[in-house]
Amino acid sequence: MAGSAQPQKQGRSLLGGLAVVVIAGGLYWGLIQAPPDALQGDVQRIMYLHLPSILTAYLSFFLVFIGSCLYLWKREKRDDNLAHSAAELGVLFTALTIIEGSIWGKPTWGVWWTWDARLTLTAILLLIYTGYLMLRSLIEEEDRGAVSAAVLGIIGFLDIPLIHMSVYWWRTLHQPPSILRPDKLPWENIHPAMLTALVVNFAGFLLLYFYLLSLRLRLGEIRNEIKARRLARGVY
């Protein structure tokens, strides 16, 4: 492990640096190159962060599901580490999304928060995965905790479509997706500079996400290693 640590570290730094550059580029496109929205004006520019953060959060929860399934199947610490790390980052990005959304919602809708379907769903996601993290922190035996968390990770993920359906039937106010629509091709619905800003920012967020994920994974590895060494020496 010590041998591979150095190139791994370099790879991570590269990823981090790249994320900074791409997000800077995305912000340039979003704040300067893209025109203000015809109706909403400059406030709309927060979308260039809002959309990438929620997509990243979705990706993260999907990784929790994958990591949980793999762990139950193969019982490798690596997969459990993945699920745990992805859950933490998913909670972070969901919280960011909600904050960005509130900042946008106040001038646009006139309220910080409204019980619209998509907002509610996002808040529920935050609650589910915060619960997941609490469960992890409250089980002391490590393997037990990993198995229980994996089961919760799977149940939580499979419950999302049902929650989605129920809160949508319940109420809908959030605008329907403006870019991905059945009647038109994506680039016909949006100014090209806006689309560029969105795509570049999304790429930047993905890079940032994987940078943070690799850091968090390494942290988990180190924690496990410390525990293993302590056990080997009989120190607790």
Added chain:
Amino acid sequence: MQLLREAFLLLRKDLVLELRRRESLLTMFFFGTLLLFVFHFSFDLAPERVAEMAPGLLWLAFLFTGTLGLAQLFQAERENQCLEALLLSPLDRGALFFAKVCFNFILMLLVEIVVIPLFWILFNLHTWNLLPQIFLITLLGTAGFCVLGTVLSAVTLRARARELLLPLVLFPLMIPVILATIQCLGAVLRTGEIGEAVPWLRLLLGFDVIFLTLGVLVFDWVIEV
């Protein structure tokens, strides 16, 4: 068939235990009734508004009493390493899951049979003829609650402060059941029939079936020592 027979044996064990100790049932029943009084003090429940609020209040009462039951669900097994003994016996773990779901379901049902009419009496509702439909919907909602609740009760089995943790994990995942049940109850109380709420009823049924299947599948992992 074997699975059902084993589940029945385990269920009978739990029921006998409960009959002798009467801990869960009495506390749940008392708490459910208590909640009705608390609701009365908390809200201005004028007769014309009660019918509107009844679905939410009733379901809230069942949610809380049910959580109380779930927290106790594996209590007998936690003492004296009974769980380990159960797992050593050649029982299918799916049967254990099934038995626990049924046990909690029966407890909640007994509470509901008393609390729903009591609600009608205490809040002066006149729609007694709707009670069968109300019971039927509550039954489906309770089934969903017990199924997912039992899985999560087992998931949190070895956590510190598990009684506190369980609702935190359970309630967000329970939102489809909460919404669907309240919408169905509301439709029945408003119009006298289920009519417009049929999609919600389907969602509720779907939830019950999905998580019952999933529960049987994952319970092996959840409960392992």
